[in-house]
Amino acid sequence: MLRRTLGQLAALLIGSVMLSAPVVHAADEAPDALIKRLSADVLDKIKADKTVQAGDMTRVMALVDSQIMPNVNFVRMTAAAVGPSWRQATPDQKKRLQDEFKTLLIRTYSGALSQVSEQTIDVKPLREAAGATEVVVRTEVLGRGAPAQLDYRLEKVGTSWKIYDLNVVGVWLVAAYRTQFAQEINARGIDGLIVSLSERNKSNNASNAKKS
Amino acid sequence: MIALGLVLMFAQGCATGPNANSADPLEPLNRAVFNFNDGLDRTVLRPVATAYDQVTPSPIKTGVRNFFGNISDVWSVVNNLLQFKIQESLETFMRVSVNSTFGFGGLLDIGTEMRLPKNKQDFGQTLGVWGFNAGPYVVLPLFGPSSVRDTVGTVVDGRVDLVNNLNNVPTRNSLAVLRVVDRRAELLDATNFIDEAALDKYSFTRDLYLQRRASSIGKVTAVKEERFDLPAPPAK
Numbered sequence: 001m002l003r004r005t006l007g008q009l010a011a012l013l014i015g016s017v018m019l020s021a022p023v024v025h026a027a028d029e030a031p032d033a034l035i036k037r038l039s040a041d042v043l044d045k046i047k048a049d050k051t052v053q054a055g056d057m058t059r060v061m062a063l064v065d066s067q068i069m070p071n072v073n074f075v076r077m078t079a080a081a082v083g084p085s086w087r088q089a090t091p092d093q094k095k096r097l098q099d100e101f102k103t104l105l106i107r108t109y110s111g112a113l114s115q116v117s118e119q120t121i122d123v124k125p126l127r128e129a130a131g132a133t134e135v136v137v138r139t140e141v142l143g144r145g146a147p148a149q150l151d152y153r154l155e156k157v158g159t160s161w162k163i164y165d166l167n168v169v170g171v172w173l174v175a176a177y178r179t180q181f182a183q184e185i186n187a188r189g190i191d192g193l194i195v196s197l198s199e200r201n202k203s204n205n206a207s208n209a210k211k212s
Numbered sequence: 213m214i215a216l217g218l219v220l221m222f223a224q225g226c227a228t229g230p231n232a233n234s235a236d237p238l239e240p241l242n243r244a245v246f247n248f249n250d251g252l253d254r255t256v257l258r259p260v261a262t263a264y265d266q267v268t269p270s271p272i273k274t275g276v277r278n279f280f281g282n283i284s285d286v287w288s289v290v291n292n293l294l295q296f297k298i299q300e301s302l303e304t305f306m307r308v309s310v311n312s313t314f315g316f317g318g319l320l321d322i323g324t325e326m327r328l329p330k331n332k333q334d335f336g337q338t339l340g341v342w343g344f345n346a347g348p349y350v351v352l353p354l355f356g357p358s359s360v361r362d363t364v365g366t367v368v369d370g371r372v373d374l375v376n377n378l379n380n381v382p383t384r385n386s387l388a389v390l391r392v393v394d395r396r397a398e399l400l401d402a403t404n405f406i407d408e409a410a411l412d413k414y415s416f417t418r419d420l421y422l423q424r425r426a427s428s429i430g431k432v433t434a435v436k437e438e439r440f441d442l443p444a445p446p447a448k
Contacts (some may be wrong), residue, residue, distance in 0.1 A: 075441050076439070076441045079440040079441035080437060080439075080440060080441070082440065083440060084438075086440040086441065087440060087444060108408045108409040111401065111405060111408070112401075146324075146329070146330050147329070170423060170427035171420050171423045171427070175419070176419055179415050179419050180411040180412060180415065181411075183411070183415060197411070204408045
């Protein structure tokens with residue numbers, strides 16, 4: 001009995017290793033292919049989950065952490081928004097900046113989740129040369145009304161591509177936050193920025209709780 | 213016309229500067245106007261637009277939006293042409309023709325279903341394509357974010373606007389009010405987003421406006437950014 005169970009377990013393990021093999025191989029995929037796969041996966045997951053569409057933050061966070069974050073260089077993204085002061089920040093400050101920034105972005109963009117059910121993504125052909133290590137992947141969100149521009153900047157890290165900036169209807173996210181962060185840092189330093197970000201997140205939390 | 217030329221010359225002169233806020237030398241004045249607009253918006257316009265958005269049945273809202281969209285498409289035909297975007301101009305012309313006739317004066321947007329996309333262009337964008345710099349950022353009372361160039365554009369847009377040129381004053385005013393409410397309702401998602409996303413609403417709104425306008429006239433130049441997540445390069 002025990003032997004049979006162990007045998008099944010071993011078969012299961014081998015099976016799952018073999019299943020995950022194509023995922024490892026997919027690391028060599030082109031950046032536009034990655035965006036296409038990622039958009040389709042995430043859209044499917046959102047469409048299948050009513051709680052995510054309703055903006056349930058724990059579910060949204062879990063989805064972002066499992067699906068999106070492994071394909072994002074969030075250190076680079078946060079550092080670019082923070083600017084030169086990033087180099088002076090302690091490891092603890094860096095971690096808190098990333099955490100608060102991530103929460104802020106997820107919270108503010110999750111407002112769009114309720115509209116996702118009728119949307120599809122059209123990935124445009126890549127314009128960069130074959131050997132490029134930094135590329136822009138252009139996409140359009142098609143739904144009701146006019147198509148919306150949604151672009152990504154990606155860098156090649158080893159054999160895989162990581163997102164480090166995105167452009168929503170003509171605005172690059174990192175550039176939009178650079179002035180916001182610089183103003184706070186100039187007035188109150190890195191810790192001041194962390195405090196403002198966390199206050200912003202708390203008040204967003206409170207206003208969302210009030211709405212639902 | 214001379215005044216217009218002077219304003220644009222002024223805009224060219226102010227567009228450069230060493231500090232980070234070179235695009236916004238009028239910041240103290242702009243902030244005051246921004247706060248005035250924001251107060252008016254919070255007490256009057258946003259509540260009215262929210263009520264309109266919640267009370268009005270969806271088909272009517274869509275009809276209203278399509279109707280005013282069709283009117284603005286007429287001016288987009290001209291601006292696309294002025295920017296030498298011939299195909300976009302023709303497409304938009306077809307849109308207006310189809311929507312005005314088969315779409316009952318623009319209430320139905322049949323053009324989009326016929327894959328005639330909306331190519332919205334105003335006169336400020338045309339001036340931009342012609343090579344005029346945006347000039348300093350300006351917050352206009354009631355109208356909101358703009359620039360010196362786009363202020364000139366807005367004045368021209370207003371002059372040729374079909375609603376503004378109606379002879380029947382009650383009809384003209386009712387349509388103008390309905391259009392403002394419809395536009396504000398359309399922007400509810402965007403302003404709710406800014407409320408949640410910004411640390412400083414004034415500068416966030418400004419930066420989004422300037423970036424979007426620059427991108428809409430294809431004037432965004434990619435700059436090689438320093439990687440602050442990597443160690444500093446050795447000083448030379």
